[in-house]
Amino acid sequence: MSVQSVAGRPRVPWRTAQKWKGASFTFPFVVGFALFTLVPVFLGLSETLYTTKSAGGLGLGGEEVVSFTGLAQIFTAAQDPTFWAGMGRVFGFGLVVVPLVQGIALVMALLLDALRRKVVGRFRLALLLPYMIPGMIATMIWLYLYSPAVGPLTAVLDSIGLHVDFFSSGMVWVSMGNLVVWNTIGFNMLILYGSLQSVPGEIFDAARVDGAGDLRIAWSIKVPFVRASLVLTMLLSIIGTVQLFAEPTLFRTVAPETITRDFTPAMYIYDQAFMVGNINYATALSIVLALVVGVVSAVVYRATNKADEA
Structure with missing residues (x-):
């Protein structure tokens, strides 16, 4: 179909418009992605190609000298034992927290799906x-709740004969894990609940006709339907944990004394x-760190896809 012209200018087809x-x-x-993601990435890559050192003795005083070192700093960072x-530490933390968040969010989504729409x-x-x-x-809210001086949790536990120091070396991971779970399950729950709303109701009716109960329907029908959303929320949780x-x-x-300046890679x-x-x-x-996140996400995504195919 030829393109007609209006006032000497070509007319744009309707579908193209x-x-x-x-x-x-x-x-x-x-625009936002380019300005706040792509540009910083390219600027960061350029920064790694140079090393800034002081020209003074023992690295003190004098003018700063910038020298080109190529990818040497990236190779050094990749072998940094502190990193x-x-x-x-965060991988060990994630092995416990990520499945816990996923499980609680899934149970909450299933319970919400079983309730009436008005509730x-x-x-x-x-x-x-x-x-x-x-x-x-x-974090500041939970620091207050955990505080042995003014927080209510310590007083409540002391009243029943349990003395718990939430900031001790043995409890600090538990304290942070509780905070992360509390802070993230709502988002994961909402994504999973949204996926449950797309499950055709006819499937539930057919399952009930065949004699399936609520637990059987939840495990055999609802959970498989939200598997893609479970993978998404798991990947987001892993990225956030790292x-x-x-x-x-x-x-x-x-x-x-427990949490040092280099406790996590981000710190x-x-x-x-x-x-x-x-x-x-x-x-x-x-x-x-970005490469590690990318590799871990790719491995998890690949593994979950193979599980679905099997």
Whole structure:
């Protein structure tokens, strides 16, 4: 079909115009993604290619000298034992917290799906409320609750004969894990609950006709239907756990002997960038962390896909 012209200008076909109109809605996201993701990534990559050193004796005083070192800093960061020690801590933390968050969020979503529509709205908002609280503020709330001086939890436990120090070396991971679970299950629950709403109701009717109970329907029908959402929420939880920063940083103010400056990879990167002042090396560590997150996410995604195919 030929393109007609209006006033000497070619006329854009209707379908093409509709496609461009639809694509225009993504323009704000594309601009934001380019400015706040792509540009910082390229700037970070350029930073890792150079090393800044002081020209003075023993590295003190004198003018700063910037020298090109190529990928040497990335290779150094990839072999940094302090970085991998922190990575080991967050991996161990994630092995416990991520399945716990997924399990609780799935049970909550299934329970909400079993309720009447009028009641669901109230419970859904209450369960989502912890996720709406910023991480720093949530951590400060729980630091108050855990406080042995003013927090209510210690007094309640003492009244029943249990003395628990939430900031001790043996309890600090439990304290942070409880905080992370409380702060993230609402978001995961909402995604899983949304997936449950897309399950055709006819399947449930057929299952009940065949004699299936609520537990059987939940396990054999609902859970398989939300498997893709479970993979998504699991990947998001893994990424968030590997980048753990706000919680241990604030916990360090009350337990500095347990939580060191390089307790997690993100804390180590922050320390190198803003305390030591080695921006170039901190950027190299960030790139290594991003590669680790990408590899772990790819492995988990591949493994879950193979499980689905089997």
